[in-house]
Amino acid sequence: MTHCILIGAPVDEGQRRLGCLMGPAAYRVAGLGGTLAALGHTVRDMGDVQPDPAPPVTCANPAVHHLPEVIAWTNALQDAVVQALPEGLPIIMGGDHALALGTVAGAAIHAQRQGRPLFVLWLDAHSDIHTVQTTTSGNLHGTPIAYALGLPGFDPFPPFPHPVPGENICMFGIRSVDPAEHTAMLAIDITVNDMRVLDEQGIVAPLRAFLDRVAAAGGLLHVSLDVDFLDPSIAPAVGTTVPGGTTFREAHLVMELLHESGLVTSLDLVELNPFLDERGRTAKLMVDLVGSLMGRKVFDRPTRSF
Numbered sequence: 001m002t003h004c005i006l007i008g009a010p011v012d013e014g015q016r017r018l019g020c021l022m023g024p025a026a027y028r029v030a031g032l033g034g035t036l037a038a039l040g041h042t043v044r045d046m047g048d049v050q051p052d053p054a055p056p057v058t059c060a061n062p063a064v065h066h067l068p069e070v071i072a073w074t075n076a077l078q079d080a081v082v083q084a085l086p087e088g089l090p091i092i093m094g095g096d097h098a099l100a101l102g103t104v105a106g107a108a109i110h111a112q113r114q115g116r117p118l119f120v121l122w123l124d125a126h127s128d129i130h131t132v133q134t135t136t137s138g139n140l141h142g143t144p145i146a147y148a149l150g151l152p153g154f155d156p157f158p159p160f161p162h163p164v165p166g167e168n169i170c171m172f173g174i175r176s177v178d179p180a181e182h183t184a185m186l187a188i189d190i191t192v193n194d195m196r197v198l199d200e201q202g203i204v205a206p207l208r209a210f211l212d213r214v215a216a217a218g219g220l221l222h223v224s225l226d227v228d229f230l231d232p233s234i235a236p237a238v239g240t241t242v243p244g245g246t247t248f249r250e251a252h253l254v255m256e257l258l259h260e261s262g263l264v265t266s267l268d269l270v271e272l273n274p275f276l277d278e279r280g281r282t283a284k285l286m287v288d289l290v291g292s293l294m295g296r297k298v299f300d301r302p303t304r305s306f
Contacts, residue, residue: 002041002294003088006033007080008048011073013066014098014141017239019275024048024093026274030283032093035291046084051076057156063138070140071157074102078161081106085266091290094270097128100144100224101157107222107266108148108162119168119219120148121210123254124226125242127174127192129181132157136178141271144224145169149188166190168219170210172254173198173229176242195244203246203253211261223258224268225289227282235285237277248285255292264293 008024033043052075054068077092081103084090092103104120111118122128122145129145131153147154150163166188175195177185185192193206214221227238231245246254258264269286277283 004036004041004043004294005084005088005090006043006045007077007084007090007092008046009073009077009092009095009099009103010048011070011095011099013069013073014096015139015239016065017273019239019273020094020096020271022274023095023269023272026272026277026280026283027093027269027287030280030287032091032287032290035287035296036294039291039295041294042088044088046080049073049076049080055156059132059155061133061135061138063136064132064140065138066140067132067156070098070101073099074105074157077102078106078109081266082109085110089265089267091267091269094268094272097124097141097144097224097226097268097270099270100128100268101140101147103266103268104144104148104164104222104224105161107220108160108164111220112162114220117168117217117219118162118164119210119214119217119221120145120164120170121221121223121258122169122171123173123224123229124171125174125176125228125245126226126240127171127177127181127185129184130178134180134184136180145171145190146184151184172207172210173246175244176240198246198250203250204257207254207257211257211263214263215261219263220265221261221263222266222268223264223293224270225286227271227273227286230285235282237273237275237282238271239273239276240271251289252292255289256297258293259295267293
């Protein structure tokens with residue numbers, strides 16, 4: 001049994017398409033808490049995080065928008081995750097992926113206090129390794145990995161508390177990378193399992209290889225699950241659709257493998273935009289995936305008799 005702590009993060013400022021702020025409510029309506037309770041876990045819903053007023057800051061990149069608001073969310077979510085992790089498994093219900101600027105920072109602080117390394121599994125179509133200075137779209141939901149690495153170019157954000165080594169980060173399922181991001185990734189020892197790797201090797205071997213490293217290091221594992229990790233044919237409620245994502249069965253297999261590993265200590269659910277959904281289809285699928293992560297099998301198999 002796990003004590004699951006639900007944290008609403010209605011972040012809508014990391015990109016320009018409105019609607020992600022409705023994500024936490026959609027997860028609640030889709031029955032996330034009930035799904036976890038039915039699996040035997042205890043659940044506490046902390047409600048939605050309320051950030052302090054945005055600081056009056058600017059940066060040199062004129063493309064960047066909502067910088068003060070995103071910094072305020074980063075500070076608030078860092079604090080919320082630091083508070084929740086000693087008590088159980090925080091599940092952060094987003095909200096766009098800018099929320100990971102704060103959630104990964106909070107997980108890094110907790111890992112440091114525990115004297116254990118932090119690992120990050122990035123389930124996403126995008127690498128999100130831009131900095132505040134390199135982003136051309138100005139959308140800060142494309143910057144959390146660079147921030148977690150402690151890369152320069154994040155003024156006026158607070159310094160990332162305990163940067164995550166590149167070898168402790170695994171990008172899984174990516175298929176949309178900007179040239180600047182590609183250049184940055186070549187210079188850093190990040191595990192990149194893009195869709196070509198998954199097509200060639202399947203889901204299981206690359207994921208187990210990473211999880212084996214986490215286990216061998218005694219690490220804590222933060223999982224950040226973006227709706228666009230999934231193929232848009234099964235998960236349309238996202239503003240950054242990229243064809244060729246994981247299928248229903250592949251996504252559930254990832255979750256089942258994570259459950260069997262017993263390594264996950266914190267979880268982001270990001271980029272759900274209910275305004276773009278079809279009768280809650282994507283929200284329900286994301287809740288079902290969390291169910292698989294927390295122990296539910298899609299296909300229960302009877303015990304073999306000998």
